[in-house]
Amino acid sequence: MNPIRLLTSSELCLCTCFLLVLIYRGWSQLFYDWTVSYSQLAPLGVDKQVIVINGMFPGPVLYASTNDVVNVNIHNNLTEPFLMTWNGVQMRKNSWQDGVQETNCPILPGQNWTYSFQLKDQxxxxxxxxxLLLHKAAGGxxxxxxxxxxxxxxxxxxxxKDYAVLIGDWFNADYRDLRASLENGVFLPHPDGILINGLGPNQxxxxxxxxATYMLRISNVGLKTSLNFRIEDHPMLLVETEGSYLIQQYYDSLDIHVGQSYSVLVTAKNQANGKSYYxxxxxxxxxxxxxxxxxxxxPDAAGDPVGPLPLGPGLSNYNFSIEQARSMRWDLIASAARPNPQGSYHYGTIPITRTLILENNVMVIGSKRRFTINGISFMHSDTPLKLLDYFQLNEESKYAAAAALPSSATSVVDAFYRDFFHIVFQNPLLEVQSWHIDGYNFFVVGMGWGLWDESKKAGYNIVDAVSRSTVQVYPLSWTAILMELDNLGTWNLRSQNAENWYLGQELYIRVKGVWNWLDEQSDISARDEAPIPDNVIKCGRAADL
Structure with missing residues (x-):
């Protein structure tokens, strides 16, 4: 007769949390049906073919709750292949649904496909x-x-009430012309303006x-431009960023870099005295x-605001921006998606498995200007990595290590489940970089000017660093993050600057369970990642498999 094993305190805590979720609220199945098509719009007074969803620009808000299963059926009525990705959303062991070029075959024109994924505790x-194809320059x-x-x-x-506030740079040129310029080695031009919720000035x-108190959920959805957000005579209480509650502080303005999202609380004035505000x-x-x-x-405002716009920090005040970033701290008391405090996860005590130093740059490769990570510009094959792995097709991949000469390769970092990575983004260029990792949040433990070296670790925040999925790296500077690889799958690490990403500044982190590394014949197993979807689109060398 087997002896009874008592649960450890950590196991008991996990069981209790799981039971609480089951008792108080099970997950829901959510269904969305979206048609992606073109529409002629003129946000800045110049007609342009814009990508709309169900006739809307921006598209409809996707509402969900922790652990929900989200199903989004997308009908592609464009003239080009299409993919949708979910910036910052952590899918539970299911990179099959990530919607980037090495995880999904595209939805062809006139066809539809349903994304189906369960949210992690988020x-x-x-x-x-x-x-795909710089479509983001047209909306969508x-x-x-x-x-x-x-x-x-x-x-x-x-x-x-909640308000979605989507801010971003806008280019009047057609996205196909912008794409052709990039392929011909021409940088994207200066934007023609900035949109708020797809609309021009005062709209x-x-x-x-x-x-009343309002939550503004602000995201920089642009292509390349960092933005400063502010409201005339209304301070903003910053409460959350990309899934993490923060120590609550008031800000008169916020720098929001490409791909980043913040939630702020704004309390309306007792009496507006007939005024509206910028x-x-x-x-x-x-x-x-x-x-x-x-x-x-x-309600009693006579018309639009009058007078000068509220002042921001200035075009080139980098010190303002970096000091503001350093002022943000994780709230160690608040619970986010689980019934335990955020700070109960002591990331600073976990041994580091591997350190990656990733340096962005722009180089000429084969007579064409390409963006690189450690001298390597990402090269896409005719078949997504996910399908190559699943069907065990031969494909040479190369980790983005320092190269003597710039080159093109399919850059992949192989890792074990539960590895703990220390990643340093090194930026030798004179413009701000923005980096994102799909499927994960990471702790932003340090940033500073100049070159990173081991001595910089002494200044890391290993107690209450912000946990997020997108981080900026200032010119001639570095940013360091810590990340536990607790989400199995093949996940995209990329520049959020659209031209950099389009021209090769990305790699993939392939996270597999330890048991798979012991069996060469078992690269993919239902024990680790979600199985291949029944409705998977197959293309390239996997088309007939």
């Missing part, structure tokens, strides 16, 4: 956007709001009731300043 503000993006389970209290009073309007998103670190302008409108 809350917060995010967004979706098209990942929208907000994602992931809500708490009812049993998990939010660390602030319930807002009166995006937000209705405020006196004394909302501004202005470009940062650019030669020319562009501003997107929205309107905070009160």
């Amino acid at each position: 809350i917060g503000s995010f967004f979706y956007f098209p990942s 993006y929208g907000a994602i709001h992931l809500n708490n389970l009812p049993i998990i209290p939010i660390p602030f009073p319930q807002p009166y 995006a309007r937000f209705e405020f009731e006196p004394s 909302m501004v998103a202005s470009s940062r670190f650019t030669i020319l300043e562009h501003s997107g302008i929205g309107v905070i409108h009160y």
Whole structure:
């Protein structure tokens, strides 16, 4: 007779949390049906073919809650192949649904495909956007709001209303012309302006009731421009970024880099006295300043705001930006998606398995200008990596290690489940870089000017660093992150700057269970990652398999 084994305290805690979720709220199945098509719009007064979803630009908000299963059926009515990716959303062991070029074959024109994935333990503000062929320059993006389970209290009073605020640079040129320019070695031009919720100056309007508190879920959905966001005479209480609650602090303005999302609380004035107020998103670190302008409108307001726009930190004030980033701290008391405090995860005590130093650059490879990581520009094959792995087709891949000469390769980092990575992004260029890792959050433990070296570890924040999925790296500087590889699959690490990504600045992290490494014949197993979807689209060398 086998002896009874008592549960350890950690196992008991996990079981209790799981039972609480089952008792108070099971996950839901959510279904969305989206048609992606073209529409002629003129956000800045110039007609352009814009990508809309169900006729909307931006597209509809995707609402879900922790652990929900999300099903999004996408009909492609464009003239080109299409994929949608879910920026910052962590899918539970299911990179088959990631919607980037090495995880999914594209949805061909006139066809449809259903993404189906379960959310990990996650809350917060995010967004979706098209990942192929520079489609993002034509729109096709929208907000994602992931809500708490009812049993998990939010660390602030319930807002009166939520508003999605999607800000981003906009180019009047057709996305196909911009794409051709990149392929011919020409940088993207300066943007023609900044949009707020797809609208030009003074067109995006937000209705405020006196004394009510609003949550603004702000995302920079642009191609390449860092933005400063502010509201005239309305301080913003920063409460959350990309799934993590923060120590609550007031800011007059926020720098939001490409791909980043923040949630702020704004309390309306007791009496507006017939006034409306400016909302501004202005470009940062650019030669020319562009501003997107929205309107905070009160019931008794006589019209649009008058007078000068509220001042931001200035075009080239890098110190303001880096000090603001360093001022943000993880809230160690608040619970986010689980009934335990965020700070109960002591990331600073976990032994580091591997250190990667990733340096971005721009180089000439085969007479063409390409963006690189450690001298390697990503080269796509005719078949996604996920399918090559699943069907065990031969494909040479190369980890993005330092190369004597720039080259093109399919850059893959192989890793074990539960490895703990230390990644340093080194930026030798004179412009801000923005980096994102699909499927994960990571802890931003340090950033500074100059070259990184081992001595910089002494200044790391190993207690309450912000956990997020997108991070900026300032010119001639470095940013360091720590990340536990707790989500099996093949996940995209990329530049969020659209031209950099399009021209090769990405790699993939392939995370597999330890048992698979012991069996050469078992690269993919239902024990680790979700199985291949029944509706998988096959292409390239896997088309007939």
